[in-house]
Structures are given as C-alpha cells and as structure tokens.
Amino acid sequence: MATLSVESTPDGLQRTRGADVDIAFRVRGSGPAIVLLHGTSASHAVWEPISIALEPSAMVITLDQRGHGRSDKPATGYTGADFAGDVVTVLDALGIETAIVGGHSLGARNAWVAGALHPDRTAGVLAVDYSPWVESDVLDVLQVRVAAGNRAFASVDEIEAYLQDRYRLLPAEAVARRAAWGYRQDADALWRPLADPSAMDQLIEGFRTPWADEFAAVSVPMTQVRGSHSSIVSDTAWQAALDARPQDRVVVDPTADHYVPEEHPALVAAELRQLLSTL
16 A cells, blocks of 8 residues: 555545545544544534544544445445454554544444554544444334435535434535535435445445444543434444443433534534543
8 A cells, every 4th residue: 555645625624545446534623533423424523522522622623434425435345344444544644543433333343443452553442322232123124225326416405304314303504514514415406425325335334244243342531322212223332332331431421413513513522522521
C-alpha cells in the first residue's frame, strides 16, 4: 500500500489518500482521540452535536464508513474486520496511536471488532444499541427497510419528510443533517442516497455473522448503551450482551428507540467523557 496521507475536500471534510479504501472524515478539537462510527445508511454528520460537545476536551474524528457518504464504495469488503481496518487506516493517516472507538448500530459492531482485532490501537469502546445476538428476523426487516430507501427524491424537503417518517423520534435538526450529508443531486436534478445499495445489502448480510467472540474479547473499558424502545435490540439480545460482559458499564435510555445518539446526544457525550476519564 502507498504511503498514507490526508487531503482536504471541497465540502470541508478530510479524506485519506493512498489506502486500499479511502475514508472521508471530519475532525473537531484536540486532545485524546475519539473515533465515532455511524449506523447503516447514515454518515459522519449524525455525530455533529456530540462532536461539538466534546470538542473542548478531545479530538473527535467522525467517519463516513466505507460504502457511505464521501468514502470509497468498493464492490466487496463489508465485514466487521474490513470496517475495523478502516479505523486503523484513519488513525495511521493522522499519526494517532490509540483512540476510544464509539459506534451506533453498524458502528457499534465495528467498534467492538476494532477493540478485539486492534487492541493496541483502541483505548476504550462505546457500543450503542447493537448486540451480537440481534435476531435474524430483525435483520430481515432491516434489509427490506434499508433497500426501500434507495430511491430518488424531487427535493430536499421530500427527503426530510421521508426521513422524519422513517425516524419518528429524531428532532428536526437531526433529520436535516441526514438530508444534507446523505444525498446528492444528480444531473437529472433528482436527489439520491450516497449510501451504495450493494454495500448496504452486503453489510446487512454481514450482520448475520455475530462477531460474538470478538465482543467478549474486548479487554479495554467498554460501555454498552441501549434505547429501551429499540426495534433492533430486543430484550433477549440485550440480556445476552449483558451476560457476556458483566464487567461493562451499562446505560439504558428510557425514552429513546434505536437512534440514541441523535435523540439524546448529551447522554452519549457524557458516556464518552466517562470513557475519557479512564485513560
């Protein structure tokens, strides 16, 4: 692989250069590093309120994960190990030795896989609303719902209306961020998702590999967060995760569904501060 570097992009992000798969990301603040990983079909922008809150005390690096946003979209390579390797790529490009790695949903899975496979690069893990024991029928529903989002929209207003209906508890500003950073206007003047449909299908199939051994193997401090009304993590899947890691810090948001970081960013920021205090 060529020597890694970082370049700025016209839309204000940064991007690795020279990796097998180049990753777009945003950096805020300075200090101990925190890498944040979004969920399926989202982008780095879902973390904006949290990264702004943490900016005075940490360097917060929010990624567009492969297949999403402004990052590369390879034809294959959407396993947990592939995504975890992208975290290391970004750390290497920035010259950072270790970071807390936090994630939501897909990003939570990738965060714990990074902690297990790259323990020398991971100082702590925050896993929000995902578990190795999410049931197959839940993944079936997710696959259909994500595929239905691969459509054209006539305007940003139409995108926002669709997203608000899909994510019922998200505040309007969170919906606006998803619309602004997750779609592009094509030559035909229609708006389409930046998340690649083949990548979405592959990564959801990848959820059917549970990565439970890696979940159990994380040796750094780890915090698990769940929204009590989650449609992804059932009570059974959540309890299995707690049984597998009784040593973890555990937080349940009593009013959130699956999308805790966007619905209650202050809670997630506080948990990242708590992990920072363990360094």
